[in-house]
Amino acid sequence: MPMVSTGRWQPVLTSPRWRAVAAVLAGALPALAFPEPSLWWLAYGALVPWLLLVRSATSARRAAVEGWLGGAGFLLAVHHWLLPSLHVFILVLAALLGLLWAPWGVLVRRLLGASPGPGRTAAALVLVPAGWLMVELVRSWEYLGGPWGLLGASQWQVPPALRLASVGGVWLVGFVLVAVNTALAALLSAPRARPAAAAGLLACAVAVTGVWAWAPRPQPAGSVRVALVQPGVIEGADSVQRRFDREEQLTRELAGRDVELVVWGESSVGQDLAHRPDLGRRLAALSRTVGAEVLVNVDARRSDRPGIFKSSVLVGPDGPTGNRYDKMRLVPFGEYVPARSVLGWATSVGKAAGEDRRRGDAQVVMRLPGTAGELRVGPLVCFESAFPDMSRHLVGDGAQLLVAQSATSTFQHSWAPAQHASLAALRAAETWRPMVHATLTGESTVADARGRTVGRRLGTDASASAVYDVPLARGTSPYVRSGDWAVYGSLAALAVFCAAEGVRLARRRVSGPVPPRG
Structure with a gap:
């Protein structure tokens, strides 16, 4: 870092207190690449300040602390909209999960610290992104909060990045982003590293260009006419009943528009249909009126199983069809x-x-017999659209259309609705299957098999229905076929590095300390 040796900045950049503040702020910076700010281009350099800070740490322990604080800052920034719900507990969660970046900080200092040569720089261009992916993989476990805010997801509207996602999923996009940031940090901080860093940038550019030019693409396979029903925020003691009435009204307006599937949002029905057969009859009447099945989401205590479930339920002209998926x-x-x-x-x-x-116990692919060729639909509920493996497995099981039912009423005026809606484009590009994101409240949208937005979005202020001609696609994407190979490759690279470091340390202990020269 050129500024470290300058006079008035020296106390700031060497003070542990100020470095801690700088680590939190530097870690939070990449959050601006996600919706709603959507400064997607910032992701290609947003990690550089954090990398420069960690590489200049005076010890491995200090690098671990600054990796931890930066990770906590990142998590706070991308989950700040949870503050009204979790209050001070969000600080505890960020501090605990931020610890995952502590080993990554040590790795950054080991590879980029001091004055790295071409060999160490080349290793950093692989291992620093690999370490980042391991952090994202661990925190993606559903019991640790899930994969919200994966760095690669910030590129949901960039066509070359979506092509990368079709080859290696969101993981490959994240790997390339961190590699670019690592190369830029090396260019700025280490003169001996510049040739290797420049070669790394060129390799990233060549890889992205090669995927854009030669990677296979999905083939058209007709279309299906889908309607989304978004009632909007409805509050009050009788909100459950008034919401159902509003959804019923909006669905009736779809009569005569030749839709083949109507999708309601998450928690759109607040009572179990077995307990309330009158609601089932009203939904069946809607299906007959519109001439299409209605996919609703029931958030209620079950009559056949103990406890409360969130379930996607398909209703036809004669009532519930037996197609049901319980959120997992x-x-x-x-x-x-x-x-x-x-x-x-x-x-x-x-x-x-x-x-x-x-x-729930297992994912379900629903069949719509009323559609041409018996359309196969893969339902997801809210948070599940953030998990790349769930949509990939649905497509592997034959799903032709992915449907996510969501609601963000608690976070309606935050960054959450736009960020959640953006995941539809990423999941569609990964799997070569269009995705419908239907919300009770929030932002409803549709993405085609290449991740491009179809029609208009329904914003957070909308209480309306909308009809989309959704283009279907055939073929199997490389990501669906090969799975998370970018993650496995990163894990292998880190294993080789750790083994080499173990051998180096063992040799040092056997040979003893090196005597001072002169």
């Missing part, structure tokens, strides 16, 4: 409290779930 991956604290006996106090300081929802 629940939102921590929002739908259940992890280790409730220990963390149950979170319900007293925020809006954590008072009772844990129950989980």
